[in-house]
Each structure stands twice: as structure tokens, then as C-alpha cells.
Amino acid sequence: MLHKFKIGTVVNYRPKDRILSTARGTYTITGLMPAIKAKPPEYRIKHFSEGLERVAFERVNSRRV
Numbered sequence: 386m387l388h389k390f391k392i393g394t395v396v397n398y399r400p401k402d403r404i405l406s407t408a409r410g411t412y413t414i415t416g417l418m419p420a421i422k423a424k425p426p427e428y429r430i431k432h433f434s435e436g437l438e439r440v441a442f443e444r445v446n447s448r449r450v
Contacts, residue, residue: 387426388417388420388426388428388443389426389443390414390428390443391414392414392415392416392417393413393414394413394414395411395412395413395414396411396412396413396414396430397409397410397411397412398410398411398412398430398432398439398441400441408432408439410432411432411433412430412431412432412439412441413430413431413433414428414429414430415428415429415430415431415438416428416429416438417429418440425442425443425444426442426443427440427441427442427443428440428441428442428443
């Protein structure tokens with residue numbers, strides 16, 4: 386599958402898991418993970434105030450308005 390977002394795009398990260406609810410917010414796409422057959426595209430994302438990056442599936446990201 387092709388990636389919907391490009392590096393540098395600002396997105397809203399909204400995981401459905403309640404445990405990760407503190408991670409919700411505005412993130413910047415910092416990298417595209419290699420495509421794996423039968424899996425949705427994945428991204429490396431970073432929040433402006435965190436010193437670490439996360440990996441997120443495309444379905445939990447939406448473009449920031």
C-alpha cells in the first residue's frame with residue numbers, strides 16, 4: 386500500500402486504546418516505515434514536546450485542519 390501522508394505533515398494521532406489516550410494529540414510525520422504486505426501503512430511520528438518518536442498505523446492518523 387502507498388503512504389497517504391508525507392514526511393513533515395502535521396497529523397492528529399487518535400489511538401483507540403484507552404491506555405494510550407494520553408498520547409493523543411498533534412504530531413509530525415518524521416518517517417515512513419517500509420511497506421509490509423497485508424498491513425496498513427505505518428509512520429514514525431513525533432509530538433513537539435516529547436523527546437521520543439512513536440510508530441503509528443495510518444488509520445489512527447488524520448490530517449490536521
